[in-house]
Amino acid sequence: MTRAAVLGAGSWGTTFAKVLADAGCEVVLHARRPELAAAITDSRENADYLPGVRLPDRLRATADPGEALRDADVVVLAVPSQSLRDNLAEWRDLLPPDATLLSLMKGIELGTTKRMSEVIQEVTGAGPERVAALSGPNLAREIAEEQPAATVIACSDADRVAQLQAACHTRYFRPYTNPDLVGCELGGAVKNVIALSCGIAEGLGFGDNTRASLITRGLAETARLGMALGAELTTFAGLAGLGDLVATCSSPLSRNRTFGEKLGRGMSVEEVQRSTRQTAEGVKSCRSVLDLARAHGIDVPITEAVVRVCHEGEAPAQMVREIMSREAKSE
Structure with a gap:
């Protein structure tokens, strides 16, 4: 046994x-x-x-x-x-x-x-x-x-x-x-950051189109970073990539999505932290994910936006405006 x-x-x-x-x-x-x-x-x-x-x-x-x-x-x-x-x-x-x-x-x-x-x-x-x-x-x-x-x-x-x-x-x-240990671990870490962004959008009153867009583009930046670190691209289409991302970004049981939703409704990071005994890993990890991406020259705009809201005092509504006003490009 x-x-x-x-x-x-x-x-x-x-x-x-x-x-x-x-x-x-x-x-x-x-x-x-x-x-x-x-x-x-x-x-x-x-x-x-x-x-x-x-x-x-x-x-x-x-x-x-x-x-x-x-x-x-x-x-x-x-x-x-x-x-x-x-x-x-x-x-x-x-x-x-x-x-x-x-x-x-x-x-x-x-x-x-x-x-x-x-x-x-x-x-x-x-x-x-x-x-x-x-x-x-x-x-x-x-x-x-x-x-x-x-x-x-x-x-x-x-x-x-x-x-x-x-x-x-x-x-x-x-x-x-x-x-693929690298890809599985990276997918699990970055999805918490993307879930924060989805929660923020939910708290601001946005709907399914917004969430689907954040999930899809969040998966893209996760895969870009993963490929730079030697992960397999197919991993991000599987359970540790898309599967985990969809569940964490969509479910009210998700700590990170719930944390982001409270931020979108106007609570500060400190107020949300005081309201729960659960750990929302993405709040701290968003900074290390961003550092990792910058060290490898990878563009991660959603992660950057979450860092600004969680650690630099940016208003959630401003975060959405900045993401939507980025230069248009090919998918």
Whole structure:
């Protein structure tokens, strides 16, 4: 039986722990707060992040990372992207030496512009064959409620990715594999930024044409950047590209879309952050995505506009005017 440690007891970490348990794995979920870990184990529910969802008996929780990681075959990392490096520094010496390290995170590190797999390799010393990433349309609540969903797992090691695929394949969760780690991670990170723009447009009162335009042009700038970094173009037409982008830009369950909608309605970034305990990864990652694009000479106008609204005080309505007034060109 595969033993999995899931580090991070937010909504997505808890949901994926449930998926693993439903697929037959022995799962230990690490929650930083002891009271949350105790509540999950005792009540079979994470009332803070997934109220009303019963968790499998095969899943237990702990606040002790050493206990969670002991003898783990798979270590799942489900913490906020910008806290990954500090968390890994704390956990590094506890990691089993040959465990597969699976990232659920969708972000680009501020300052270094590194993808999450690159941070994992750098901090832990793990070879690239041990590091994988899961991406796709992963709205946690729907998956926790066992609504049918597909996802993609990317890794350079065919045997490891096949083992991961088997470890999380259930009647409601269908994982595909893909060797393009760069493309899968980049699609997952940039879609959060595009979802912010779609939320802003929604908050301003714009409709489906606007959202469809932002999704399509957002996919184009994601693919441009991905190709510059060595990704495969076909990845962006798949689950980690278009699939994740459509779900995140369209669903009210999307943290980034919801965050953007509140900005479009006139709330400040600080006011929106105070109103939720969930992390909207795109708010911070938009700056690192823009830095990455500029370093490679790639034009990313939607990302630039989101950065101006989130970090430079630009009014959302002005953002839309600037995007629409850009020089006309061929698609």
